[in-house]
Amino acid sequence: LAQPGVQKLSPYVPGKPVDELARELGLDPAGIVKLASNENPLGPSAKALAAIRAELDELTRYPDGNGFTLKSALAARYGVDAAQVTLGNGSNDILELVARAYLAPGLNAVFSDYAFAVYPIATQAVGAQGKVVPARDYGHDLDAMLAAIDDKTRVVFIANPNNPTGTWFGPDALEAFLTKVPESVLVVLDEAYIEYAEGDELPDGLDYLARHPNLLVSRTFSKAYGLAALRVGYAISSPAIADVLNRVRQPFNVNSLALAAACAALSDAEYLAESRRLNDAGMQQLQDGLRALDLSWIPSKGNFIAVDFGRDTAAINQALLREGVIVRPMAGYRMPNFLRVSIGLPRENARFLEALAKVLSA
Ligand code: PMP
Numbered sequence: 233l234a235q236p237g238v239q240k241l242s243p244y245v246p247g248k249p250v251d252e253l254a255r256e257l258g259l260d261p262a263g264i265v266k267l268a269s270n271e272n273p274l275g276p277s278a279k280a281l282a283a284i285r286a287e288l289d290e291l292t293r294y295p296d297g298n299g300f301t302l303k304s305a306l307a308a309r310y311g312v313d314a315a316q317v318t319l320g321n322g323s324n325d326i327l328e329l330v331a332r333a334y335l336a337p338g339l340n341a342v343f344s345d346y347a348f349a350v351y352p353i354a355t356q357a358v359g360a361q362g363k364v365v366p367a368r369d370y371g372h373d374l375d376a377m378l379a380a381i382d383d384k385t386r387v388v389f390i391a392n393p394n395n396p397t398g399t400w401f402g403p404d405a406l407e408a409f410l411t412k413v414p415e416s417v418l419v420v421l422d423e424a425y426i427e428y429a430e431g432d433e434l435p436d437g438l439d440y441l442a443r444h445p446n447l448l449v450s451r452t453f454s455k456a457y458g459l460a461a462l463r464v465g466y467a468i469s470s471p472a473i474a475d476v477l478n479r480v481r482q483p484f485n486v487n488s489l490a491l492a493a494a495c496a497a498l499s500d501a502e503y504l505a506e507s508r509r510l511n512d513a514g515m516q517q518l519q520d521g522l523r524a525l526d527l528s529w530i531p532s533k534g535n536f537i538a539v540d541f542g543r544d545t546a547a548i549n550q551a552l553l554r555e556g557v558i559v560r561p562m563a564g565y566r567m568p569n570f571l572r573v574s575i576g577l578p579r580e581n582a583r584f585l586e587a588l589a590k591v592l593s594a
Contacts, residue, residue, distance in 0.1 A: 237337075237356035244349055248558050259556055265583045266558040267574040270395065270425075270536045272458035274510060274577075276493070277503035280459060283496035284489045295488035302491050305498050306466060310438055315471040318478060321485045323424055323452040323465025327354045327389070329477045330448065330467075334386045334418050335360035341387040342380045344372045346397050346565055348422065351389040360386075370530050370538070370567075371399030374409045381417055388413065391422035392437070393429055396565055396572045398532020403435035410444040418473065421449045424465075425534040427456035427504060428511050432533060438468060445470045453490075455535060456507045457497040462490035511535050514575035521585035525592060536574040538562065545571050548591055555587035 233239070247268025254261040299319040307314040320326035327350050335341055337359035343351040345367045355362040363385070365377045372390055381388065390409075393400040406421075413419055421437040430436075437449035448469035454460035464486050467477065497503065518537055522529055530538045541548060549561045549571060560572040573584060 235359050237359045237361075241353060241356050242564070244353060245564060247560055248553070250558070253553060253556070253558060257554070257556065264556045264558065265576065265580045265587075267536075267576045267580060267584055268558045268560045268572075269460070270455060270534065270574045271460050272455060272507055272535070273514075273575070273580060274458055274503070274507055276458045277497050277500040279496040279500045279503070280457075280493040283492040287489050287492040290488065293488075294484050295486065295491055297484045299486055299491055302464075302466075302486075302495050302498075305495050306468070309498060310468060312438070312441070312468055313471065316441075316468050316474055318467040318469070318474045318481070319486045319491075320450075320465040320467065321482075321487075321490075322454060322463040323422070323450045323467075324350050324354075325463070325485055326448075326450045326465055326467045326477070327351065327420065327422070328357070329480055330387060330418065330420055331355055331358050331360065332480045333476045338384065339386045340382070340384050341389060342377055342385055343389040344377065344394070346370055346394070346567060347372075347389065348391055348395050348424075349564065355387075367397075367399075369399070370397040372401060374401060374405055378409060378412050381414065385417050387418045387420060389420045389422060391424065392434060393425045393533040395424065395534060395536070396560070396562055396567070396570075397530050397538050398534045398536060399530060400429065400434050400533045402433050406435045406437075406440065410440055410447060413446065415446050417446060419444070419447050421447060423449055424452045425455055426451065428508060428535050429533040430508070434533060441468065441470070445472070448473055453494045453497055456504055456511075457494070458503070458507065459490070459493055459497055462487070462493055464490040464494045510577070511575050514578065514581050517578060517581045518573065518575060518585070521581070521588075525585070525589060530570075536572050538567070538570045538572045541569055541571065544568050548588075551591040551594065552584075552587055555591065557584050557587040559584070 331354035452465035
């Protein structure tokens with residue numbers, strides 16, 4: 233029998249794959265729009281693709297287990313030491329490394345209600361307890377999270393912006409929180425979507441590392457950098473924390489294609505800027521369309537919006553699927569009245585809005 237923490241878990245449910253829905257509906261996959269997994273609709277950077285092709289000649293060797301080149305590039309980019317960087321097989325891997333290294337039965341991790349689904353999975357997988365703190369206006373209630381920390385707490389997971397709600401907090405709130413968290417607690421600041429909010433009123437977690445040695449900032453190449461399929465993410469922390477994570481890491485956790493592509497993507501400033509521009513425009517397009525349908529949503533700084541239908545959305549979701557539109561139901565997040573829609577290309581957003589109008593008027 234699995235250990236008790238695992239028995240209580242349900243598996244992570246990803247967005248329905250396009251091919252699966254195409255088969256079910258007997259449709260051409262090209263006619264299906266998937267706005268369910270907060271992926272970058274732009275396709276990968278041409279530079280990243282070229283780097284992958286160049287790497288294909290050397291598939292028999294193990295990748296660089298220390299990720300020297302990518303760590304150096306990240307260090308140079310963010311003005312940190314390479315010893316502060318930990319690479320992960322997606323940033324999910326970073327979350328798991330944290331759980332493996334810092335949590336155990338008898339200990340707990342604090343995170344918010346409506347937080348990313350992997351926090352409870354990583355926590356319970358190592359037999360630790362997840363302490364779920366009620367949200368405030370669907371966002372993190374940092375004061376309540378502070379109050380939930382007890383002498384068994386070793387980790388706090390916070391995401392800014394948060395997925396699946398898109399909510400965020402500002403620099404003052406982060407500073408106040410970090411100042412009050414005991415030093416014995418590792419704060420994981422998950423910034424998977426931060427590139428979509430740069431220049432807005434969100435804090436840059438890296439600015440807080442020097443004053444808060446118990447802080448770890450995790451980021452990913454899956455979202456604004458458009459490389460979700462390759463699974464590469466990273467953490468920036470003190471060298472001491474990076475050293476701890478490195479002890480429990482799989483020796484070759486990031487593959488060679490991912491390492492090469494991430495390096496190339498990191499240097500492709502134009503691609504990143506285009507991702508951001510497309511997201512800002514798509515956010516506007518979706519909000520205009522939702523307003524026209526008299527729907528409301530949670531204001532979001534991510535590449536997605538949680539739309540509030542004011543009633544259970546299971547039937548709406550099914551009807552959208554029949555229209556060939558895949559979005560993400562939020563019942564698993566205890567938000568059954570919401571559907572989360574990722575921002576796509578202008579024509580994909582339009583397809584979603586048309587399908588939604590049809591479904592709602594049926
Ligand atoms: N954190 C948050 C808040 C996310 O939404 C996601 C992706 N859904 C991740 C981490 C993990 O992404 P990846 O493993 O692809 O880096």
